[in-house]
Amino acid sequence: MKIRAAVLRESGKARPYVNSLPLSIEEVELDPPQRGEVLVQIKAAGLCHSDLVAINGERPKPMPIVIGHEAAGIVSDVGPGVAGVDVGDHVIPAYVASCGHCDMCREGRPALCRPATAANLAGTLMDGTMRLHRNGQRIHHHSGVAAFSEYAVISQNALVRIDPEISFEQAALFGCAVLTGVGAVVNTAKVAPGQSAAIVGLGGVGLSALLAAVASGAGQIVAVDINEAKLKIARQLGAHETFNANLENCVEKIRAVTHGGVHFAFETAGVPSALDLAYRVTRRGGTTVAAGMPGPDASITLSHLSLAAEERTIKGSYMGSCVPSRDIPRYIGLYQDHKLPIDRLTSHQIEFGELNGAFDRMADGEALRQILIL
Ligand SMILES: NC(=O)c1ccc[n+]([C@@H]2O[C@H](COP(=O)([O-])OP(=O)(O)OC[C@H]3O[C@@H](n4cnc5c(N)ncnc54)[C@H](O)[C@@H]3O)[C@@H](O)[C@H]2O)c1
Numbered sequence: 001m002k003i004r005a006a007v008l009r010e011s012g013k014a015r016p017y018v019n020s021l022p023l024s025i026e027e028v029e030l031d032p033p034q035r036g037e038v039l040v041q042i043k044a045a046g047l048c049h050s051d052l053v054a055i056n057g058e059r060p061k062p063m064p065i066v067i068g069h070e071a072a073g074i075v076s077d078v079g080p081g082v083a084g085v086d087v088g089d090h091v092i093p094a095y096v097a098s099c100g101h102c103d104m105c106r107e108g109r110p111a112l113c114r115p116a117t118a119a120n121l122a123g124t125l126m127d128g129t130m131r132l133h134r135n136g137q138r139i140h141h142h143s144g145v146a147a148f149s150e151y152a153v154i155s156q157n158a159l160v161r162i163d164p165e166i167s168f169e170q171a172a173l174f175g176c177a178v179l180t181g182v183g184a185v186v187n188t189a190k191v192a193p194g195q196s197a198a199i200v201g202l203g204g205v206g207l208s209a210l211l212a213a214v215a216s217g218a219g220q221i222v223a224v225d226i227n228e229a230k231l232k233i234a235r236q237l238g239a240h241e242t243f244n245a246n247l248e249n250c251v252e253k254i255r256a257v258t259h260g261g262v263h264f265a266f267e268t269a270g271v272p273s274a275l276d277l278a279y280r281v282t283r284r285g286g287t288t289v290a291a292g293m294p295g296p297d298a299s300i301t302l303s304h305l306s307l308a309a310e311e312r313t314i315k316g317s318y319m320g321s322c323v324p325s326r327d328i329p330r331y332i333g334l335y336q337d338h339k340l341p342i343d344r345l346t347s348h349q350i351e352f353g354e355l356n357g358a359f360d361r362m363a364d365g366e367a368l369r370q371i372l373i374l
């Protein structure tokens with residue numbers, strides 16, 4: 001079938017994107033779903049920093065590619081052998097499809113599924129092929145989702161059926177920002193009531209982590225960003241203290257106000273200096289969680305001595321260490337009970353033609369979550 005989609009053919013184009021137009025809205029061919037695959041009509045898709053790093057080339061992707069990986073939609077057709085979702089179901093795709101059979105899946109860690117990770121790196125679906133093409137040229141799928149598109153063919157193993165009562169523009173956020181940020185707090189860190197937390201980087205992922213820290217009953221919550229507007233929103237969402245990372249002696253000031261550092265510090269900015277700050281504001285015996293994802297060459301140095309002598313822990317968190325079919329309905333339930341006000345995380349609703357400008361806004365730090373409405 002012919003569909004409209006946002007295709008990225010070249011990364012690293014000059015800013016502003018509203019002039020260089022890295023994303024072109026094209027009519028492309030989408031082949032029908034194969035065995036175990038589902039055709040989803042995308043109704044809403046969120047813009048994530050992980051899309052921006054595909055556009056600016058910080059984390060290279062195979063080209064051409066339809067990007068976007070945070071979405072909600074309606075099942076419009078199913079391929080052979082599909083069970084568990086039917087035409088008309090409202091669904092959210094997880095951006096790691098999970099095979100159910102590899103060692104990671106067997107150990108209950110589907111976010112680390114080996115075949116799904118390999119497919120995502122190659123820009124294909126789970127069987128190593130693509131359903132998108134134009135004029136005989138294959139087009140890759142971003143993270144098995146390829147969400148900036150009217151329709152997408154997605155592995156049934158990625159899809160989570162959701163309560164149709166939740167609107168698509170809210171539901172989309174659960175596919176990445178909420179799954180990642182909330183999961184970092186409740187799954188990766190397991191913050192207990194009364195424990196202190198710092199969130200470093202207040203985009204969709206970091207603000208979701210902040211909401212989860214509030215919902216978990218964290219004792220003292222410190223929010224850090226380089227953008228004053230984000231700090232103001234963090235205070236409105238429940239942060240007790242906010243700090244601009246560019247403030248002189250920022251680390252010392254956070255350590256002073258938290259009486260020696262926080263139990264858990266979350267890095268959700270995707271820049272090494274933010275992880276460095278998060279490590280330095282973590283207390284003795286505490287845990288630093290890295291959820292931001294910079295380019296493959298980014299690294300930090302840390303004190304070997306402090307790691308050992310202070311019994312410190314550093315943990316990575318990918319897709320919120322989630323089990324999508326368990327966690328997405330759980331987080332939606334918290335939202336519906338007003339315990340996770342994720343509707344506060346959206347700043348713009350946009351159309352296809354506004355995508356390039358929306359990524360300028362993200363790069364300039366001028367937006368919260370922006371949602372493409374289809
Ligand atoms: N681990 C995962 O599974 C996963 C999933 C989704 C996104 N991510 C990554 O998480 C990061 C955040 O994604 P997002 O969509 O929320 O991004 P975003 O662009 O919406 O927000 C990033 C925030 O970090 C702030 N920031 C930048 N430099 C900073 C610094 N030095 N100190 C403190 N704050 C700083 C920015 O001002 C902005 O508010 C990205 O690296 C993204 O690729 C990881």
Ligand SMILES: [Zn+2]
Pocket residue numbers: 048049050051069070176177
């Ligand atoms: Zn994302």
Ligand SMILES: [Zn+2]
Pocket residue numbers: 098099100101102103104105106110112113114115116
């Ligand atoms: Zn697997």
